[in-house]
Amino acid sequence: MSLNIHAVLPRSRVNGPGTRLVIFFQGCASHCEGCFNLDTHSFEERELVTPEALLGKHLSTGIEGITVSGGEPFLQPAGLLRLLELAAASRLSTLVYTGYTIDEVLDDQEKARCLEYIDVLVDGPFDMKKLEPTLLARGSSNQKIHFLTSRYSLEDLYMPGKVEVIIGPDGDIRKTGFSSLGA
Numbered sequence: 001m002s003l004n005i006h007a008v009l010p011r012s013r014v015n016g017p018g019t020r021l022v023i024f025f026q027g028c029a030s031h032c033e034g035c036f037n038l039d040t041h042s043f044e045e046r047e048l049v050t051p052e053a054l055l056g057k058h059l060s061t062g063i064e065g066i067t068v069s070g071g072e073p074f075l076q077p078a079g080l081l082r083l084l085e086l087a088a089a090s091r092l093s094t095l096v097y098t099g100y101t102i103d104e105v106l107d108d109q110e111k112a113r114c115l116e117y118i119d120v121l122v123d124g125p126f127d128m129k130k131l132e133p134t135l136l137a138r139g140s141s142n143q144k145i146h147f148l149t150s151r152y153s154l155e156d157l158y159m160p161g162k163v164e165v166i167i168g169p170d171g172d173i174r175k176t177g178f179s180s181l182g183a
Helices: 051-061 077-089 102-106 109-117
Strands: 003-012 020-025 047-049 065-069 093-097 120-123 144-147 163-167 173-177
Touching: 003 051, 003 077, 020 051, 047 051, 051 077, 065 077, 077 093, 077 109, 102 109, 102 120
Parallel strands: 020 065, 065 093, 093 120
Antiparallel strands: 003 020, 003 047, 120 144, 163 173
């Protein structure tokens, strides 16, 4: 089973607690106005990778956990479930962002199985009229944070900044976080 991935950030400190592996899924049908990750919307194949290969490549890098974003991760529920199972087996924490509400996830048995392996779920569509005014790890204040385990608390989701700029060894510059900095 393969995941269609948009991008992977091997290390980030603004996409959840601690140093995290961030995985952006490819494909989203929501098209939220003001979305800062428009390149993830297409359902065309971007990069296919197995959950095993994806995590295996990054397990020894000193990460605390994984953050899964998109696109929409729950549109690939079987692959998402496998990724979350592997993360849990490796004692990595899991934070997942979704445009669905938790009730919509619970209404679909295949998607709902993923919740067993998620420490924190941030749900709801991005709303550019309700931008998150604090350093809380979410894009808009309408998005709800669900602590599905006791691993983290609200205080853990206040980030050291809203945007992180990463310069790769090849000079490639990437930005990540919760802002349309420089659009």
